[in-house]
Amino acid sequence: MKRRQFIKRTSFATSAAFVPLFLKPFESSGSITFEGRNLVIIQLSGGNDGLNTLVPFNNDLYYQNRAKIGLPKSDLILLNDEIGLNRGLMPFKRLYDQGHLAIINSVGYPNPNRSHFRSMDIWHSASDSDQYLSSGWIGRYLDAQCYPPHGAVEATSSLSFALKGEKVNGFATGSSLGSMNSQIYNSLSKNFAGDGKEMLSEGNLGYLYKTIADTHSSIAYLKGKMDQSPSGREYPGTSLGRDLKLIADLIIGGSETSIYYASLGGFDSHQNQSKTQETRLSIYADAVESFVNDLTKNGKFKETVIFTFSEFGRRVQENASEGTDHGTANVAFVIGDNLKQQGLINTMPDLSNLDENGDLIYEIDFRAIYSTLLSKHLNVKHESIIGSSFDPLYFL
Template identity: 50%
Template sequence: MERRKFLKQSSLASSLFFVPSFVKAFEQVATSKLGYKRLVIIQLSGGNDGLNTVVPFTNDLYYKARPTLAISKKDIIKVNDELGFHSSLLPLKRLYDNGDLTVINNVGYPNPVRSHFRSMDIWQTATDANRYSQTGWLGRYLDNYANKPYLGIEVDDNLSLALKGERLNGIATKNPKAFFNLSRDPYFKNLVNHEKDAHLSEHNLGYLYKTMIEAQSSAKYIFETTKTVSNHASYPDNKFANQLKTTAQFINSGIETKVFYTSLGGFDTHAGQLNTQKRLLKTYADGVEAFVNDLKSNNTFNDTLVLTFSEFGRRVAQNAGQGTDHGTANNVFIIGGQLKKQGIYNNNPNLSDLDDNGDLKFEIDFRTIYATVLNKWLEVNDEKILNKNFNQLEFI
C-alpha cells in the first residue's frame, strides 16, 4: 500500500492524524461524564469590525474617528439608548428582543497580537499571548471528557486547532453521507486487514491504520444517526448557512456530539469595508436566525448554546482605504434559550481611553467566557482544560 495514496485521502486523515496514545484514549474515558447540552462555535474569520457591528451611535468620538466609515444614526437598529445593531443584523435584533441573545463588549486578552494566524491560535488554544500550544481548548475538553472523536465535529473539510487534543481529535466533515462513503472506499476497508502492522511505530503507517479504522467507525455512526432526519427548515443558499443546516441536522438527530464548530470568513476589511461587512453580517444573521428557528421547531434550542467570536476587532480610526486595520478588543455574541442576562452584558467600548496604538482596551478576557461555558454549560472542570483559574461570568 503506497504511502502517497494514503496521505492523499485527506478528508479522513485531517481529522485524526498524529494523535499520541489515540487508542488508549478510547479505552480510558467514559461517555457518561458528558451531559446532554451542546455548544456551537461560530468563528468570524479575518477580524470583524465590532464598532460597526454594535454601533455606539451617541458617541461623537466614534463619528470623529470614522468620518466616512461610521454607520449613520438613521441606519442603525437601536437596541438601547446608546447602542444599535448594524442594519444587516435585523434577525439578531429579533433574537435580542426574544431574550435569546447576550452581547459581551470589550473582549480580548493581555498583550494582544495583530497577526491573524497568531491571534486565532490564541483564541483557539486559550493560552497566553507569549505561549504556544499544539492543543485547542475544545481538544483538551475531548481529551478529558470524551471517548469518541465524533463528540466534537467541525462542519468543514479541515479540522481547526481548537478541536485538536493531545490524545483525541474531533472530526471534520461537511457532509455525513460523503464522509461515510469515503470511509467505505475499498482502500480504507483494506486497512482492517493490515492490523498485523500495528507493531510499527506510532509515526508510520502502522499507527495511522489504527486511527483510520476509528475514523471509519465514527463516519458510520454519524451517517447512521443522522440519515433518518430530514431537514425541512428554510435556510439561505450559501456555504455558511449550509454549515448551520448540517449542524442543526446533527443536533436534531440526537447524535451524541457535544461540540460543533463552524466559520464564516472574509472579515479582513482593510479597504471597501462598508459593502463587504454589510454582506457578511447579513449572511451571518440570516443563517443564525434560520438555525435558531430550526432548533426551536425541533425542541432542541434550549439545550444548545451558540458562541460567536472573531480573532480581533479593528482599529477605532478608519484608514485611507475606506476600511479599518487590525485592532484588539471586540464583541462576542452568546445565543441561547437559557440566558441569565440577556441583551448588553457589560460596558460600552470606551473611545476616550484607547491604548498607545489607538485601539480599544479589553475589559473581559475571552477565557473567562470559555471558563463559564465549560463550567456552567458543559458542566466540566474549566481549570483542568484551560490550565488556569478564570473568574466566572453570569450570562448562563
C-alpha cells in the same frame, strides 16, 4: 516517518475507509455520559469590526475617528438611546427582544497580537500571547472527557487547531459525510504506494489502526444520526447556512456531540468596509436565525448555546481606503434559551481611553467566556482545560 508527518500525509482527521471487524477493538470508547447539551461555536474569520457591528451612535468620538465609514443612526437597528446594531443583523434584534441574546463588549487578551494566524492560534489554544501550546482548548476537552472524535464536530473540510487534542482530535465533516469513503481511498492509494512499509512501521501501525477505526466509527455514527432528522427544513443557500443545517441535522437526529464548530470568512475589511461587512453580517445572522428557529421547532434550543467570536477587532481610526486595519478587543455574541443575563452584558468600549497604539483596551478575557461555557453549560471543570486564572462569568 514521524507521527506528525504521518497524520498530515494520510489526512485521517477528515476522511474514512472501510474498516474490517478485526479493527473494532482499536476504536475509542468514551467514558463520560453525554448530558444532551450542545455548544455551537461560530468563528467570523478575518477580524470583524466590532465598532461597526454594535455602534455607539451617540458618541462623538466614534464619528470623529470614522468620518467616512461611521454608520449614521438612521442606518442602524436601535437597541436603546445610545447603541444600535449594524442593519445586517436584523434577525438579532428579534433574538434580543426575546431574551435570547447576550452581547459581550471589549473581549480580548493581554498583549494582543494583530496577526491573523497568531491571534487565531491564541483563541484556538486558549494560550497567553507569548505562549505556544500543542493542543486546542476543545481538543483538551475531548482528552479530559475521553470522548471519541465525534464528541466535537466541525462543519468544514479541514479540522481547526481548536479541536485538536493530545490524545483525541475532533471530527471534520468535509463537504458531505456521504463522500468520505472515496476521499480516504484515494488518500490511502496515493500516500501508501511509495513508502507504505515505512508508514506501517511498528510505531505507526497501532496508531494507523486506531485512527482508521475511530474515523470510520464516527462517520457511520454521524451518518446514522443525520438520517434520523426530518427533511424539508429550509435554510439559506449560503455556506454557513448549509453548515448550520448539517449541525442541526446531527443535533435533531440525537448525535451525542457536545461541541460543534462552524466558520464564516470575509471579515478582513481593509477597504470599502461598510457594504462588505453588512453583507457578511447578514449572511451570518440569517443562517443563525434559521438555525435557532429549526432547533426551537424540534425541541432542541433549550439544550443549545451558540457562541460567536472573531480573532480580533479593528482599529478605532478608519484608514484611507474607507476600511479599517487590524485591531484588538472586540464584541462577542452568546445566544441561548436559558441566559441569566440578556442584552448588553457590559458597557461599550471607552473610546477616550485607548492603548498606546490607539486601539481598544480589552476588559473581558476570552478565556473567561470559555470557562463559563465549559463549567456552566457543559458541566465540566474548566481548570484542567483553560486554567484556574479565568473565573466563569454570569451570563449562564
